Amino acid sequence: MTALKNDRFLRALLKQPVDVTPVWMMRQAGRYLPEYRASRARAGGFMDLCMNAEIACEVTLQPLDRYPLDAAILFSDILTIPDAMGLGLYFETGEGPRFRKVVDTAEAIEALPIPDPEKDLGYVMNAVRTIRKELNGRVPLIGFAGSPWTLATYMVEGGSSKDFRKSKALLYDDPKAMHMLLDKLAQSVTSYLNAQILAGAQAVQIFDSWGGSLSSAAYQEFSLAYMQKIVNGLIREHEGRRVPVILFTKGGGLWLESMAATGVEALGLDWTCDLGVARQRVGDKVALQGNMDPTVLYANPAAIEKEVGRILESYGNGPGHIFNLGHGITPEVKPENAGAFINAVHDLSAKYHQD
Amino acid sequence: MTALKNDRFLRALLKQPVDVTPVWMMRQAGRYLPEYRASRARAGGFMDLCMNAEIACEVTLQPLDRYPLDAAILFSDILTIPDAMGLGLYFETGEGPRFRKVVDTAEAIEALPIPDPEKDLGYVMNAVRTIRKELNGRVPLIGFAGSPWTLATYMVEGGSSKDFRKSKALLYDDPKAMHMLLDKLAQSVTSYLNAQILAGAQAVQIFDSWGGSLSSAAYQEFSLAYMQKIVNGLIREHEGRRVPVILFTKGGGLWLESMAATGVEALGLDWTCDLGVARQRVGDKVALQGNMDPTVLYANPAAIEKEVGRILESYGNGPGHIFNLGHGITPEVKPENAGAFINAVHDLSAKYHQD
Numbered sequence: 001m002t003a004l005k006n007d008r009f010l011r012a013l014l015k016q017p018v019d020v021t022p023v024w025m026m027r028q029a030g031r032y033l034p035e036y037r038a039s040r041a042r043a044g045g046f047m048d049l050c051m052n053a054e055i056a057c058e059v060t061l062q063p064l065d066r067y068p069l070d071a072a073i074l075f076s077d078i079l080t081i082p083d084a085m086g087l088g089l090y091f092e093t094g095e096g097p098r099f100r101k102v103v104d105t106a107e108a109i110e111a112l113p114i115p116d117p118e119k120d121l122g123y124v125m126n127a128v129r130t131i132r133k134e135l136n137g138r139v140p141l142i143g144f145a146g147s148p149w150t151l152a153t154y155m156v157e158g159g160s161s162k163d164f165r166k167s168k169a170l171l172y173d174d175p176k177a178m179h180m181l182l183d184k185l186a187q188s189v190t191s192y193l194n195a196q197i198l199a200g201a202q203a204v205q206i207f208d209s210w211g212g213s214l215s216s217a218a219y220q221e222f223s224l225a226y227m228q229k230i231v232n233g234l235i236r237e238h239e240g241r242r243v244p245v246i247l248f249t250k251g252g253g254l255w256l257e258s259m260a261a262t263g264v265e266a267l268g269l270d271w272t273c274d275l276g277v278a279r280q281r282v283g284d285k286v287a288l289q290g291n292m293d294p295t296v297l298y299a300n301p302a303a304i305e306k307e308v309g310r311i312l313e314s315y316g317n318g319p320g321h322i323f324n325l326g327h328g329i330t331p332e333v334k335p336e337n338a339g340a341f342i343n344a345v346h347d348l349s350a351k352y353h354q355d
Numbered sequence: 356m357t358a359l360k361n362d363r364f365l366r367a368l369l370k371q372p373v374d375v376t377p378v379w380m381m382r383q384a385g386r387y388l389p390e391y392r393a394s395r396a397r398a399g400g401f402m403d404l405c406m407n408a409e410i411a412c413e414v415t416l417q418p419l420d421r422y423p424l425d426a427a428i429l430f431s432d433i434l435t436i437p438d439a440m441g442l443g444l445y446f447e448t449g450e451g452p453r454f455r456k457v458v459d460t461a462e463a464i465e466a467l468p469i470p471d472p473e474k475d476l477g478y479v480m481n482a483v484r485t486i487r488k489e490l491n492g493r494v495p496l497i498g499f500a501g502s503p504w505t506l507a508t509y510m511v512e513g514g515s516s517k518d519f520r521k522s523k524a525l526l527y528d529d530p531k532a533m534h535m536l537l538d539k540l541a542q543s544v545t546s547y548l549n550a551q552i553l554a555g556a557q558a559v560q561i562f563d564s565w566g567g568s569l570s571s572a573a574y575q576e577f578s579l580a581y582m583q584k585i586v587n588g589l590i591r592e593h594e595g596r597r598v599p600v601i602l603f604t605k606g607g608g609l610w611l612e613s614m615a616a617t618g619v620e621a622l623g624l625d626w627t628c629d630l631g632v633a634r635q636r637v638g639d640k641v642a643l644q645g646n647m648d649p650t651v652l653y654a655n656p657a658a659i660e661k662e663v664g665r666i667l668e669s670y671g672n673g674p675g676h677i678f679n680l681g682h683g684i685t686p687e688v689k690p691e692n693a694g695a696f697i698n699a700v701h702d703l704s705a706k707y708h709q710d
Contacts, residue, residue, distance in 0.1 A: 163685070165653050172654035172662065215648050216629035217665060254608045254627055272609060274571035293570050295520050299527035307527065310572060330518070 004202075006139045009071040013203060013244035013265050013287050015320040021312065021349035022070035023342055024142075027328030028063040029075045033335060035062045046091045047083075050076050053126040060131045064138065066335065067342045070322075071139050071203075074131060074196070076124055078146030078207055081188050082155050084115035096160035103155045104166060106177040114188050117195035124192075125199040132200030143201025145193050147208035147249075148185035148230075149223035152178070164213055171222055178222060186226040190233035197235045197243050205246040205268065206230065212251020212270075219255060228262045246289055250327060253278070260285040271326035276314040288315070289322040292341070297325075297333040301340035308344040317352050359557075361494045364426040368558060368599035368620045368642050370675040376667065376704035377425035378697055379497075382683030383418040384430045388690060390417045401446045402438075405431050408481040415486045419493065421690065422697045425677075426494050426558075429486060429551070431479055433501030433562055436543050437510050439470035451515035458510045459521060461532040469543050472550035479547075480554040487555030498556025500548050502563035502604075503540035503585075504578035507533070519568055526577055533577060541581040545588035552590045552598050560601040560623065561585065567606020567625075574610060583617045601644055605682060608633070615640040625681035631669040643670070644677040647696070652680075652688040656695035663699040672707050 004010070008022035030036055039059050043049035050056060060075045079097050083089035088100030103109055118125055132141050154160070156167040171178045193204050211223040227247060236243055247259050248268025259267050260282040269278055269290035278288055296307045308323070315321045323345040329338060359365070363377035385391055394414050398404035405411060411430045418424055434452050438444035443455030458464055473480055487496050509515070511522040526533045548559045566578040582602060591598055602614050603623025614622050615637040624633055624645035633643055651662045663678075670676045678700040684693060 163650055165650050165685075165687070168648065168650040169653040172651055172658040212627065215626040215646075216632070217669075218648075219627075251606070251627065254629075254632075271570040272567065272574075272606065274609075277571070277609075291570075293523065293573075295518055295523040296527055298520050298524035303527040314572075330520075332520070 003137055004140060005137050006070060009322060010140050010203060010241070010244065012319055012322045013246070014242060015284070015287050017319050017355075018353055019350065020346045020353060021315075021321050021323050023323040023345040024069050024071040024073065025063070025325050025329050025338065025342075026073075028069060028073065028338075029059045030329060031331035032329055032333045032338065033062055033066070035059075046077070047089065050080065050127070051123040053123065053130040056127040057130040057134050060127075061134060063338075067339055068346065069139065069342060071142055072131065072135055073142040073205075074124070074128055074144060074201065076127065076144070078144070078151065078209075079154060080121055080124055081115060081145065081185070081192060082151055084120040085112050085155075085188070087155060097154065098159040099155065102158040103181065104170060106174065106180065109177055109181045109184070112181070112184055114184055115192070117192045121192060121195070125195055128196050128199035128201055140202040141200060142203050142205055142246075143193060143196030143199075144205045144207060145189045145196075145230075147206050147211060147223060148182040148189060148226035149214070150208055150210045151185050151189075152181050153210050153213075155181070164210065168214075171218065182222060182226045183229075186229040190230045193230065194233070194235050197238050201243075202239075202241065203244045203246065204234070205248060208247070208249040208252065211249040216254065219249075219252070220258065223249070224255070224258060224262070231262050231264055244287075248289070256281050266322065268324070269326060274314055275311055275321070276316060279315060279320075287320040287322060289324050291324070291326045294325040294327050294329055294333075297329065297337045297341060299337075301337060304337060304340050305344040305348070308341060309348050312345070312349050312352060315352070317355075319353065323349070358492055359495060360492050361425060364677060365495050365558060365596070365599065367674055367677045368601070369597060370639070370642050372674050372710075373708055374705065375701045375708060376670075376676050376678050378678040378700040379424050379426040379428065380418070380680050380684050380693065380697075381428075383424060383428065383693075384414045385684060386686035387684055387688045387693065388417055388421070390414075401432070402444065405435065405482070406478040408478065408485040411482040412485040412489050415482075416489060418693075422694055423701065424494065424697060426497055427486065427490055428497040428560075429479075429483055429499060429556065431482065431499070433499070433506065433564070434509060435476055435479055436470060436500065436540070436547060437506055439475040440467050440510075440543070442510060452509065453514040454510065457513040458536065459525060461529065461535065464532055464536045464539070467536070467539055469539055470547070472547045476547060476550070480550055483551050483554035483556055495557040496555060497558050497560055497601075498548060498551030499560045499562060500544045500551075502561050502566060502578060503537040503544060503581035504569070505563055505565045506540050506544075507536050508565050508568075510536070519565065523569075526573065537577060537581045538584075541584040545585045548585065549588070549590050552593050556598075557594075557596065558599045558601065559589070560603060563602070563604040563607065566604040571609065574604075574607070575613065578604070579610070579613060579617070586617050586619055599642075603644070611636050621677065623679070627681075629669055630666055630676070631671060634670060634675075642675040642677060644679050646679070646681045649680040649682050649684055649688075652684065652692045652696060654692075656692060659692060659695050660699040660703070663696060664703050667700070667704050667707060670707070672710075674708065678704070 244265035
């Protein structure tokens with residue numbers, strides 16, 4: 001294996017000293033980049049892009065060619081697992097993801113298979129191997145999966161939802177069935193992430209996009225408990241290195257203490273949480289990733305730099321911070337604004353890493 | 356003025372002893388009730404309903420005739436103020452509210468008038484007076500307004516928004532212009548709520564529906580600071596009684612301490628915040644209103660009762676809790692499930708009020 005030329009991201013996840021604060025952006029390979037739109041048009045649909053290891057690799061590397069990012073993230077989708085369970089994922093133009101089959105009864109849940117990652121999701125592992133090889137040690141590669149609760153919402157609703165009424169009705173009406181579904185998903189995500197690690201992912205992130213839609217009690221029981229199962233089952237050392245795990249519950253700012261207690265290396269934060277307050281709350285337990293409001297990228301570069309400076313200041317001195325947006329970058333952002341953001345992180349953070 | 360026959364709601368807001376926990380529902384006069392849909396059809400459009408004091412009064416009282424609710428809330432809309440500022444509010448079927456005029460430049464903001472509540476929003480005050488008279492002391496009447504930040508988002512976006520990109524871009528690009536807009540809105544809301552109090556509202560709630568979309572720093576500067584201005588300017592005693600103020604920032608669970616420090620009597624909580632933890636955090640400063648996830652009403656009555664019991668238990672003994680949903684009741688809820696919810700609150704809460 002090639003040695004890493006830039007390991008800032010992995011060092012910061014382990015709270016080791018760095019020269020400047022590392023930065024990457026959720027959805028950094030995405031529609032705001034014209035080169036991404038061209039690759040996607042060439043691939044066909046969104047899933048064709050995910051399933052073609054060469055083009056998935058190409059779009060993964062595009063933002064790295066434009067900006068001095070400190071990590072690459074596998075180009076894929078969180079819904080590959082339900083698709084491999086037989087739900088038939090598809091995307092309609094202008095709409096969110098949809099499933100041909102909906103899973104909303106105990107019987108349907110019972111019948112769900114647990115996918116074998118190399119057999120049923122081999123295209124993802126091929127993409128990981130291809131990207132890792134092409135990266136050639138430039139920066140670390142992040143693998144990822146959706147959280148069980150987040151995946152369950154799409155499977156029960158049949159797609160995106162505003163208020164998760166079907167999934168929450170199932171949770172409250174038939175908690176046993178919901179637990180069965182979440183347990184199957186936790187098993188599936190664990191082996192899926194482990195396969196990504198064996199294929200070359202050097203850190204993994206669990207995206208709990210919809211955990212923040214739950215009550216505090218339901219979050220603990222139906223989302224965090226299953227992420228804990230995953231964390232317990234993950235390969236934590238590979239290629240002679242720690243494989244850090246990042247847990248990101250969007251809207252989870254109230255629950256940072258219990259998220260940190262799962263034993264992950266880092267928590268992802270959205271922008272509602274003050275980074276300095278979050279650091280005090282979790283102490284030395286975990287590193288923190290975040291937390292700029294992605295809509296700041298609609299403002300002018302001077303305003304973007306000001307906000308980057310404010311966030312760096314709120315974290316303060318020392319390692320353990322990975323700069324990121326609090327959610328994915330949106331298609332309408334100007335590429336030059338993303339560049340201003342990334343440069344500002346490196347330029348303004350050196351003074352916080354002088355010892 | 357007629358004496359109040361049921362003052363549980365006002366007593367709980369002041370942390371005074373009650374026999375059972377009072378309960379009302381945000382949007383309790385709404386589309387889930389067939390009698391509401393009939394009244395609305397008779398009125399014409401949604402704004403025709405708001406502007407017709409007799410029908411507004413009729414729909415305000417409908418849920419009280421069905422359920423033993425402990426408060427009535429004025430039937431109106433938070434966007435009456437921008438409408439009175441000349442923006443031309445309208446509703447398209449199946450879409451959210453829209454404005455004919457968008458306010459997104461310093462010039463447009465400068466030109467905005469501050470409405471005179473009795474002159475420009477007389478229809479709201481007529482509705483308050485009519486409802487108060489018809490209530491005849493049955494339960495207290497709640498008046499309300501949107502928070503300056505929440506109103507500003509609609510005015511800058513021209514309607515609803517998923518990510519508030521235009522309003523946030525203005526906030527970061529030209530904070531001075533945003534402050535001017537928020538200051539005008541704070542002045543307008545203050546005199547609007549005071550006029551409602553003089554017309555008969557016995558408590559008022561400030562709906563900060565979109566404060567939770569902001570970063571912690573931006574929330575303090577662009578939302579909470581202007582709600583503080585309003586609170587400072589409100590009539591706090593009327594008809595020989597305290598007029599309690601309820602501050603509700605949806606998604607504001609991280610900021611309860613600073614919300615409580617504004618000097619309001621109560622905070623509204625969405626469902627992400629554990630009620631017992633919230634009570635510890637705010638101490639004796641304020642009463643707490645909330646906090647059941649409204650989607651629980653899609654579950655069966657037994658599940659609804661279980662969740663009501665869990666929330667009552669998390670608050671524990673003593674006064675200072677007003678039961679409510681963490682957000683408005685949705686049109687698809689079965690009226691009998693709302694009834695099961697309200698009865699459960701009264702039936703299960705007596706044991707927490709025995710001293």
